[in-house]
Structure formats: C-alpha cells, structure tokens
Amino acid sequence: MASTPLPDHMQPTYVDEILQPLESRISELLDEFCPANEGTERLNDVKKLVVNYTVLQILTQTFDPNLCVTPRPEDLAHAEAWVENYCRDSSINSGGEPPQNLGFAGDGKEFYSTLTHILADIVPALNSQALSSRYYGFVTGGVHPVAQAADNVVTALDQNVQVHMPSTHSISTVVEHHALSMLRSLLDLDGFHGKTFTTGATASNIMGLACGREAVISARLPEYAKKSGGVGEVGLLAACMAAGVKEVQVLTSKGHSSLYKAASVVGLGRAAVKDLGFADAPWVLDLKAVERELKREDVANIIVVSAGEVNTGQFGTTGETMKELRQLADRYKAWVHVDGAFGIFARALPKTERFAKLFERTAGLELADSIAADGHKLLNVPYDNGIFFCSSPEVMSHVFQNPNAAYLAPVASMSRSGTTTEIHSPLHVGLENSRRFRALPVYALLVHLGRDKMGEMLARMVDLARRIAAFIRDSDKYDLLPDETAGIECTHIIVLFRAKNPDLNEVLVGKINETRRMYVSPTKWNGENAVRIAVGSWRVDVEEDLAAVKLVLNSL
Numbered sequence: 001m002a003s004t005p006l007p008d009h010m011q012p013t014y015v016d017e018i019l020q021p022l023e024s025r026i027s028e029l030l031d032e033f034c035p036a037n038e039g040t041e042r043l044n045d046v047k048k049l050v051v052n053y054t055v056l057q058i059l060t061q062t063f064d065p066n067l068c069v070t071p072r073p074e075d076l077a078h079a080e081a082w083v084e085n086y087c088r089d090s091s092i093n094s095g096g097e098p099p100q101n102l103g104f105a106g107d108g109k110e111f112y113s114t115l116t117h118i119l120a121d122i123v124p125a126l127n128s129q130a131l132s133s134r135y136y137g138f139v140t141g142g143v144h145p146v147a148q149a150a151d152n153v154v155t156a157l158d159q160n161v162q163v164h165m166p167s168t169h170s171i172s173t174v175v176e177h178h179a180l181s182m183l184r185s186l187l188d189l190d191g192f193h194g195k196t197f198t199t200g201a202t203a204s205n206i207m208g209l210a211c212g213r214e215a216v217i218s219a220r221l222p223e224y225a226k227k228s229g230g231v232g233e234v235g236l237l238a239a240c241m242a243a244g245v246k247e248v249q250v251l252t253s254k255g256h257s258s259l260y261k262a263a264s265v266v267g268l269g270r271a272a273v274k275d276l277g278f279a280d281a282p283w284v285l286d287l288k289a290v291e292r293e294l295k296r297e298d299v300a301n302i303i304v305v306s307a308g309e310v311n312t313g314q315f316g317t318t319g320e321t322m323k324e325l326r327q328l329a330d331r332y333k334a335w336v337h338v339d340g341a342f343g344i345f346a347r348a349l350p351k352t353e354r355f356a357k358l359f360e361r362t363a364g365l366e367l368a369d370s371i372a373a374d375g376h377k378l379l380n381v382p383y384d385n386g387i388f389f390c391s392s393p394e395v396m397s398h399v400f401q402n403p404n405a406a407y408l409a410p411v412a413s414m415s416r417s418g419t420t421t422e423i424h425s426p427l428h429v430g431l432e433n434s435r436r437f438r439a440l441p442v443y444a445l446l447v448h449l450g451r452d453k454m455g456e457m458l459a460r461m462v463d464l465a466r467r468i469a470a471f472i473r474d475s476d477k478y479d480l481l482p483d484e485t486a487g488i489e490c491t492h493i494i495v496l497f498r499a500k501n502p503d504l505n506e507v508l509v510g511k512i513n514e515t516r517r518m519y520v521s522p523t524k525w526n527g528e529n530a531v532r533i534a535v536g537s538w539r540v541d542v543e544e545d546l547a548a549v550k551l552v553l554n555s556l
Contacts, residue, residue: 069132069519071125079125082117127519130382133539134518134548139310139342139377139494142537147381150444159437162427176439177423182446183387186454187347187373189366194390196430197375197438201341202258203431204372204388205304209250209262211370211395212302212335217243218398219333220300232399236267245300251293252304253277253285253316256339259304277316283309285316287324294332301334307365308343311523311532312482313465313494315343315361322364329369338371342536345378346492349462350455357489358462378458378493380538381441388430396429460540465493467546468533471553472497477504478553481525495533496525504556505529511556518552 109117129135130143143151164173180195198204218230220243231239240246250263250273260270275282276289283306294301303325306316317325329336338344344365346358365371369392375385390396427433449457469491473480481496499505509522509531521532533549 068128068516069135070127070513070516072516075124079122082121129519131539133537133541133545135537136533136535137519137521139534140536141374141377141380142539143382144380144445144448144538146448147441147445150441151382154437154440157437161435161437161439162425162433164423164425166423172437172439173423173426175443176426176437179439179443179446180387180389183442184389186446186451187344189371189389191366192371192389192391194370194388194393194396194429196388196396196426197435197442198386198388198430199384199432200376200386201256201339201372201374202261202386204386205256205258205262205337205339206265207388207390207396207400207431208304208337208339208370208372209259209266209268209302210399211390211392212337213248213266213268214399215335215369215392215395216248216300216302216333217245220245230398232401243300244298246298247296248272248300248302249274249293250302250304251276251285251290252306252339254283254306254309254311255304256306256310256341259339281314283312283314283316285321285325287321287328290325291328291332294328294334301332303329303334303336305336305338305365305368306343307338307340307362308346308492308494311494311525311530312496313343313492313534314482314490317364318360319363322367326364326367335370336368338365338368340365340371341374342377342534343492344371344373345458346462348451348455349458350452354489355459355462357487358492361490375438375442378461378536379442379445380457380536381438381445385438385442393424393429397424400430401428402433457538460542461493461535461537462491464540464542464545465495465533465535466491467542468535468549469495471546471550475553477501477556481530493535495535496523496530497533498525498528498530499556508556512552515552515555517548 127135129137129140133142135142159170159172161170161172161176163169166174176197180197184190184192184195196207198207213236214231217236217239218226221230221239222242225242228234228242234242240248248268250259250268252259252273253275254277255273255275260273263272264270274293276286276293278284278286285303285305290303293299305322305325308315325336328334343362346355346362347365349355349358351359369390371387371389373387373389375381375387376383379385426435446454466488469480470488472478472495473484473488478497478499481498499508504511506529508529509520512518512520512531521534523530523532
C-alpha cells in the first residue's frame with residue numbers, strides 16, 4: 001500500500017515535538033508541587049493523564065473539522081492496514097508499509113509510541129461528528145466542551161455507579177440523582193420519580209417495554225396470583241397464563257427500529273409491534289385504531305408514542321390526543337411509553353411563539369408511564385448516554401432488582417440541607433450492574449448552561465433546520481418531504497428531501513458526502529431514495545452552516 005500524506009498536526013515528528021518537551025515540563029511541575037511520598041508510579045500516572053488531555057486539546061483545536069467532516073478513503077485504508085497488521089517493531093513508523101505479521105504483539109509498545117500510532121494512523125480515519133456542526137448523519141449530537149472535560153474526569157477516576165453508599169463510598173449516585181432531577185425539571189416531567197441513565201434510547205426502550213410488560217400483565221392477575229409476583233418473578237409464560245393473557249401487543253406509529261429490537265429482547269417478539277399510523281400521515285397515531293386493538297379479549301397492550309419520528313422528525317400525538325390516549329390506557333389497563341430519543345427536547349426550547357407548533361406536539365407527554373431519551377443526541381454529551389423516566393419506581397424495581405442482596409437495599413440519604421431523599425441503588429432500577437459515571441457530563445452541562453442557555457443551544461439547531469427546509473422547499477432542484485405544503489414551523493431538527501432529477505436522486509447521498517464538507521444519511525420515503533439532514537450539534541452557526549449547505553447542494 002502506498003504511503004499517504006497526513007496533515008501536519010498528525011505527523012509523528014510533529015507529535016513527538018509536542019510530547020517530548022511536554023513530558024519534561026510536566027515532570028518538572030510534578031516534582032515541584034507534588035509531595036515526594038507520592039512515589040514515582042503515582043507521578044507517572046498523573047503525567048500520562050495530563051499528556052492525554054493535552055494531546056486531545058491539540059487534536060481538536062489545531063484544524064477546522066468543517067473542512068474534513070469525514071475521512072479520506074485513503075486514510076481509512078491506511079488505518080485498516082495498520083490495525084489488522086499490528087506492529088511488533090518497537091518503533092511505529094507511520095506512513096510506511098505495515099508489517100505482514102498477524103496476531104497480537106507479545107512485547108507491547110511504549111506509551112508515547114502507542115499514542116503516536118493512534119494520532120498518526122487511527123485518528124485521520126475517524127469522522128468529525130463531535131467536532132463539526134455539519135455532521136448531519138444518524139441524529140448525532142456533538143460534545144460540548146464542559147461535557148468533554150467532565151467525561152475526562154469520568155475516565156480518570158472510573159467510578160462504578162451501581163450502589164448508593166454516599167457517606168462511605170462515592171458521591172456518584174447523589175450526582176446521578178440530581179442530574180436526572182435537573183433533566184426532569186428541564187423537560188417539565190416532574191411526575192416521573194423513577195429515573196436512571198442507560199447506554200442510549202435503545203436500552204431505554206427495552207426498559208420501557210419491560211416495565212410495560214410487567215404492569216399490563218400484573219394488572220390482569222387475580223388477587224391470589226399477585227402474591228407470587230408478576231413477570232419479573234415468575235416469568236412471562238407463567239404470568240400470562242395466570243392472568244389469562246394470550247398476547248401482548250405494542251401499538252405505535254412509524255416506530256423506530258429499536259422498538260422492534262426491544263420487543264424481541266423482552267420476549268414479545270418483533271411481530272407484536274403493530275403500526276397504527278394514518279395513511280397520509282404515518283407518524284400520527286390513529287386513536288380509533290388503537291382503541292379497536294385495546295378492546296380485544298385476552299390481549300394486553302403497550303402503546304408507544306413516537307415523539308420525533310426518525311425520518312421526518314414529526315410527532316405522533318398532540319396535547320389533546322395524549323389526554324385521550326391516557327384515558328384509553330386507563331380504561332383498558334394499557335401502558336403508555338414515549339420514544340422521545342431527540343424529540344422530547346423540544347419541550348426545553350425557549351417559550352416563544354416561533355416554537356408554538358412544537359410545544360403543541362410535545363404537550364401531554366408527561367401523561368405517559370415511561371419515557372426514553374438520548375443524552376448523546378441533542379443534549380451534546382459523549383456517547384454512550386441514554387435516559388429513562390418512569391412514573392412508577394416500584395415497577396422498575398420489580399423488573400430490575402437484584403434479589404437476595406440486602407446490603408444493596410435503597411438508602412435514605414440525608415443531605416446537608418436536612419432533606420431526606422431515598423435514592424435507589426442504580427443496579428436495582430436499570431439493566432446494568434456495572435455502570436459508567438454517565439451522569440457527570442450531564443450534570444456539568446446543566447450546571448454550566450442553565451435552563452436559558454440550554455434553550456438557546458437547542459433553538460439554534462431548530463433555526464438551522466428550518467432555514468435549510470425553507471431553502472429546499474424553494475429550490476428548483478429538490479423536493480421537501482414528506483409534504484412541501486407543510487408549514488416550516490412544524491420542523492424540529494430533521495429535514496427530509498430528494499432531488500427532482502431521478503438520476504441525481506439515485507446518487508445524491510454519495511455526491512453530498514464526497515464533498516466531505518457535510519455528511520448526510522440515506523433513507524427511503526414512499527419507496528424512493530431520500531436524504532435526511534439531522535441537526536444536532538451545539539456548534540451550530542446558523543448563517544455559516546446554512547451557507548455551506550447551500551453551496552454543496554447548489555453545486556450538484
């Protein structure tokens with residue numbers, strides 16, 4: 001494979017020129033300010049942490065990611081060759097031919113040599129989704145600087161946030177509790193007392209269906225059978241037999257693919273998911289169709305509201321339909337779950353008239369039983385970060401508790417202000433027993449920005465999406481989807497479109513992404529190829545980014 005020129009800041013010699021004097025200066029400072037009894041090993045650990053953080057800052061500040069949102073094909077091929085053929089030589093000479101010896105090298109690499117290899121060989125083959133405001137693929141957020149700094153602390157101190165023991169062990173569970181409480185307040189979801197962080201909305205959707213399954217089957221158990229417990233205790237088959245339930249359905253409209261995965265994981269099956277949207281607006285939940293399904297004998301139901309359909313960004317309900325849906329759910333003992341991965345954050349936009357349509361479509365979501373959201377999307381904290389809210393902590397505990405471990409029981413924690421708050425050990429109310437300190441970047445972001453600046457950040461995303469949608473609507477080259485007559489004020493952060501020219505439309509995604517000035521996702525709408533732009537970065541500059549999008553689309 002021919003050698004590939006690298007940007008100057010990624011050349012091994014450039015990296016070495018930075019690292020070597022940096023290492024010497026850090027050693028001098030540590031010798032001066034750290035007690036001698038800390039020991040050499042401790043000093044080396046601290047030195048490596050500082051070097052890691054400094055290199056990260058150099059990497060993210062010394063080039064313009066909007067000039068290279070995605071890597072060059074030759075950079076991808078170069079990195080793949082080096083990764084597949086791990087070098088046994090003690091010096092990694094980036095840019096040359098990788099050795100052809102497969103397998104894991106037994107002698108390992110020196111610290112800075114390894115770091116040079118990562119920076120020079122692997123980094124050029126990574127995309128700039130966290131660094132560029134013009135990465136519009138897959139509904140992906142960026143990483144806010146304060147969240148990045150907090151995440152460095154998370155990695156350095158590596159807390160396992162599983163057991164609540166604040167007086168003797170770690171403050172991490174208290175931080176998590178308050179980070180989730182601030183998020184709950186930001187989204188006006190004060191009735192949700194069950195809450196936890198997850199790996200993402202997929203895990204949160206699994207939790208939503210698991211809690212829904214527990215609740216709808218337990219609600220049908222005869223009194224004598226309730227003593228034995230629900231699904232979490234006796235299993236799905238035994239609980240369904242005792243409750244007289246022959247089928248558990250998931251009723252939704254244009255549900256995300258992760259919903260089907262969740263149905264499979266919790267034992268309901270992908271075929272249990274029924275799409276009940278309208279023909280002309282498939283993302284909107286048809287309540288008459290929902291009620292017909294709820295009336296079926298011996299069938300229990302979980303209703304999933306799409307709060308931000310993934311292709312269009314549109315919403316499945318309004319405030320009025322949510323009220324009606326809540327009444328139906330109560331009447332027929334159904335569970336209402338909201339998949340609000342990114343759409344739920346429309347509730348945190350500034351309370352101004354220009355967002356009135358979005359407030360109308362996200363009103364009433366507080367009437368649900370559970371809600372899934374992503375932190376690593378519009379919240380702009382690092383992967384992986386998901387959020388789950390539930391109106392019933394008891395249901396969460398029934399599903400996710402670890403039995404026969406009294407020492408892991410919930411603890412009533414007395415704060416310095418004198419307030420007593422019961423904080424459950426996270427391993428009893430979520431999927432994982434071993435958990436990263438995902439709360440800290442969220443806590444840092446909310447403390448740093450506050451409600452108003454958080455709203456302003458989200459508003460910039462919406463403003464850019466609407467400006468792009470208006471440009472496409474008025475263009476003679478593109479069609480705005482799903483309906484050009486729809487008001488721009490209904491746009492949240494997703495813009496769906498296609499080229500009017502069928503030949504261009506077939507290759508449109510590839511042509512856009514080949515420019516490397518922006519990145520978009522392919523999708524289908526009504527059986528035809530379409531392009532999806534998802535705006536999600538805190539870095540958005542409405543005027544500059546709009547000009548860049550126009551430049552790319554007008555050039556094709």
